[in-house]
Amino acid sequence: MVSILSIFFFCFPTVALSASFRQIFLPPTGFGPESLAFEFPGGAFYSGFRKSRNNLLMIKHTATYFVRTIAFCDGTTDDPVKGPICGRPFGLAYDPIARLLYIADAYYGLLVDDSNGRLAKQIATDAERQPFVFCNGLDIDPITRNIYFTDTSAVYDLRNSTKGLQANDSTGRLLKYDVRTNQVTVLMRNLSGAAGAAVSGDGRFVLVSEFVGNRIQRYWLNGSNAGTSEIILSNLNIVRPNNIKRTILGDFLIAAATVTQASQTPVPIRVRVDGSGTISETVSLEAQYRSTPISEAQQYGLSVYVSSRGVNFVGVYSP
Structure with missing residues (x-):
């Protein structure tokens, strides 16, 4: 799994391009930040990236902390050999109440870390005995603190995601991880490239995006429509x-x-x-x-x- 061994301090410049846009650069070998998670209220944020042994980073004000993995993971973690071994952090969300960082890793499933440099814990790898193939987006229910995340495909992992796009794959799932029971529930099936997930502020529904299907669906968590879904955005x-x-x-x-x-x-x-x-x-x-x-x-x-x-x-x- 993604072994978080220790945290190191670095400082990299933020370059202003104009009055309205600036860039926060990754370390020289870092590339491809997929997602962000802010550590409220301190202003720090986390991001996952590749082409470095440091594939999870934390930036706090002008300081940058890197979470290191094993030396074998130097170089890209998107390649066929190193990817499944080193992991690839995708969706991230930080729970400021529990002070936990949740990670949807493309290869290792659902992980959690206390952000203090200890080992990230793998907490879910399958649902209904079907292993995760490509965990992607993730969010935390602001009311229940439960975790909602996506498994993009049951067939194509990150290494073969282009094939899934070409094949119009529709085997993705929307999932819920109950933080009290540690159980994973399948909420939606047959999603066409399940990608992002976001829970409403009142916890009534979760939105899920379909990267291949080019649409957004809303799944109701509470109320008279609980357990049902509908397409809310399908714009050409x-x-x-x-x-x-x-x-x-x-x-x-x-x-x-x-x-x-x-x-x-x-x-x-x-x-x-x-x-x-x-x-x-x-x-x-x-x-x-x-x-x-x-x-x-x-x-x-x-x-x-x-x-x-x-x-x-x-x-x-x-x-």
Whole structure:
């Protein structure tokens, strides 16, 4: 599993590109931050990345702490040999009440760490005796503290995700981990590239994105519709929806893409929607990311932090 041995202190510069955008760079060998988790209220955040023995990092103010794995993991952890051994952190969420960091690892399933440099604990590897193949997005229910996460596919793991996209794979699942019973429940099946998951502020529902199916579904956790789901967003102009994050206002930010008439190639966007899928804002990130896909957009304070598996930095958009 992803062995967290110790935490080291480093300091890397934050480079301002303009009045509204800056970059927080990973260490020289770091690449591809997939997700972010903020450690409230101290302002620290975590991110997972590859091409380093340090595949989980913590940034606190101007200081950067790196969580080290075994030396064998130097080099990319997305390759066929090292990936399954070293792991690849994808979805992250920090529980400020329990002071625990939850990690959806593409290879090792659901992990938890107390963020003090001890070993990350593997707490779930399967549901209904079906092993996880590609754990992806993750969120914490703000009411119950239960964990909601996705298994992108039952067939294609991270190494073969492109094949899953080409095959229009629809074997993904939305899952719940009960922190009191340590049990995993399957909530939704047959999802087309299950990616992001985000619980509403009142704990009534969870949104799940389908990267292959190009849509967002809402699954009801409570109320008269509990246990049912419906498609709330399926827009031809919004494709490849990835991680979803709840904002401080209670709506959601979705990392996605759109195809412009000028380029005819997907360009990254962040989309703000409410719990019913109504779009209130679409922001193009083409100027900073060109055609590089983004994996997450998350609001912290007045800024929006953006992560991408195609760059070596975390982008910060500020008003």
